[in-house]
Amino acid sequence: MNLPNLEKFDPFLRETFKYKAPSLPQDFKEKTVTYAPLILILESLLALSSVLTFFGLGTPFLNPYYGYSLQVQGGIFYLLRLVVLVFTRTLRLIAVKPLINRDKKGWRLVYLSIFANTIYDFLAFDFFGLIMVALLSFYLLYQIEDFYS
Helix, strand or coil: CCCHHHHHCCHHHHHHHHCCCCCCCCHHHHHHHHHHHHHHHHHHHHHHHHHHHCCCCCHHHHHHCCCHHEEEHHCHHHHHHHHHHHHHHHHHHHHHHHHCCHHHHHHHHHHHHHHHHHHHHHCCCCHHHHHHHHHHHHHHHHCCCCCCC
16 A cells, blocks of 8 residues: 555654654553554444434434534534544544554554544644644554554
8 A cells, every 4th residue: 555645754753753752662562553453443433423423313422522523513624524534434444454464554544544634633723633643643653563564
């Protein structure tokens, strides 16, 4: 899987999060790689309730994004957030099988989903999401990169 436009950022992100940042303990990395597919499935199921709520089929009590959606409900960013949510969670669900097999394709799909979220956060001026979620996600992703071939 080749992502030519996104690969321009890869050397900078790898240098920053893999080599310059402090390394996570090996045991933590191994557990993260083992449980990552399960976490992605659970995360996608929780996000499904957000999509159902958008169409009036869910309940706000099951929707972890409900408070956020109230802030921008009905606006272009709410619709864009929904599209990004569906896109990224679909990528993450597709990535589950390759991640279980420790295939680099799964790692790249998660990379793409994090990148899509980062772009959305930038466009929506969600700087907390941009800084915290993107930094933590890329940090963790590059720390476990060596487990995938």
